[in-house]
Amino acid sequence: MSENEWFLQLIRDGKSRTEAAEAFYQMLERRGEIRSHLVVTYRCPHRCLLAQVLRTDRGLIVHRARYKLSPGLNSQASSESGRSKNTEDGDRRWKASTFYLDQAVNVTLDCPVASCQYLREG
Numbered sequence: 001m002s003e004n005e006w007f008l009q010l011i012r013d014g015k016s017r018t019e020a021a022e023a024f025y026q027m028l029e030r031r032g033e034i035r036s037h038l039v040v041t042y043r044c045p046h047r048c049l050l051a052q053v054l055r056t057d058r059g060l061i062v063h064r065a066r067y068k069l070s071p072g073l074n075s076q077a078s079s080e081s082g083r084s085k086n087t088e089d090g091d092r093r094w095k096a097s098t099f100y101l102d103q104a105v106n107v108t109l110d111c112p113v114a115s116c117q118y119l120r121e122g
């Protein structure tokens with residue numbers, strides 16, 4: 001099955017574009033094929049992984065690994081409802097996310113890693 005057919009199958013199954021992007025990333029991860037689709041990896045100056053951009057037949061997708069925010073930044077940068085929806089613990093352990101680049105309107109590339117030195121310098 002080509003990538004395109006694979007995506008179309010997901011859409012036919014009632015998946016949203018974002019769900020299809022997530023499923024596609026997970027499929028690449030299972031098959032060990034991330035590297036062959038990788039366009040660019042963003043890291044903070046201290047090398048923490050911020051985001052990966054991958055090429056697919058249906059456009060560029062962005063993947064952000066799960067991360068934990070410091071308590072201060074967390075309450076400053078997110079809302080109660082956002083936290084309950086997108087974190088693993090309802091607080092500051094943010095889930096991994098995958099989405100199309102054209103949906104990436106609110107994405108910042110600040111380092112989210114609580115233990116990272118870059119935050120304390122910045």
Ligand SMILES: [Zn+2]
Pocket residue numbers: 044045046047048111112113116117118119
């Ligand atoms: Zn960092």
